[in-house]
Amino acid sequence: MDYPDIDIAPLIDHALLSPTATPEQVEKWCREADRFQFATVCVYPVYVKLAAELLHNKTPKVCTVIGFPSGATTTAAKLYEAQEAVENGATELDVVLHLGALKTGNTDAIYREIAPICEETGQTVKVILETTLLTDTEKQLAAEICIDAGAQYLKTSTGWHGGATVSDVKFLKDLTKGQIGIEASGGIRTIEQALDLVIAGATRLGTSRGPELLQQREGKDKE
């Protein structure tokens, strides 16, 4: 298939979320994010300060994860984690949804978790749904609560339980009709996969393979 000429670099959250991530890798990810002009580097809270120093006055922003990867920390702990991350320089917060609350229909608990993070930090909040673990009804419910609570993006996956699919991105896009951004994440390994997700409606791509995806694109352009 011929793909349209889409520049994916500004859509990429350059994710470094391996539990063994080191400060040296954070430096490498920040250099790459600056070189390729990615949207953000996405690092664990413990590395936000370092990434913010390295990206000071540069285009890529610092994104971090909250309640990652299970979403099962308390509401207060998530809010504190988010506030501390913002103090340390994060401007994007990828919050893992309380999946047990969603599964039991406790929509109030989810709203009470997400809304204060949006209101009190004033930053870009992206809620990670972990779509591979959800039914369509649960995805729909989660999307509605996140929009009500003031989140800016629905993010499909942590990358720990499978990843984004074209059908999930289309489903979320059709459901939300532009009311909220859609981030496809987890398991994006080829440029074709990345472009298919963007064509399906993803407005951000969370991936640990951003530079490889751009290299694959360059290779294709030369063919």
Ligand SMILES: O=C[C@H](O)COP(=O)(O)O
């Ligand atoms: O966007 C966040 C994900 O953790 C990235 O997953 P990945 O390592 O499969 O690309």
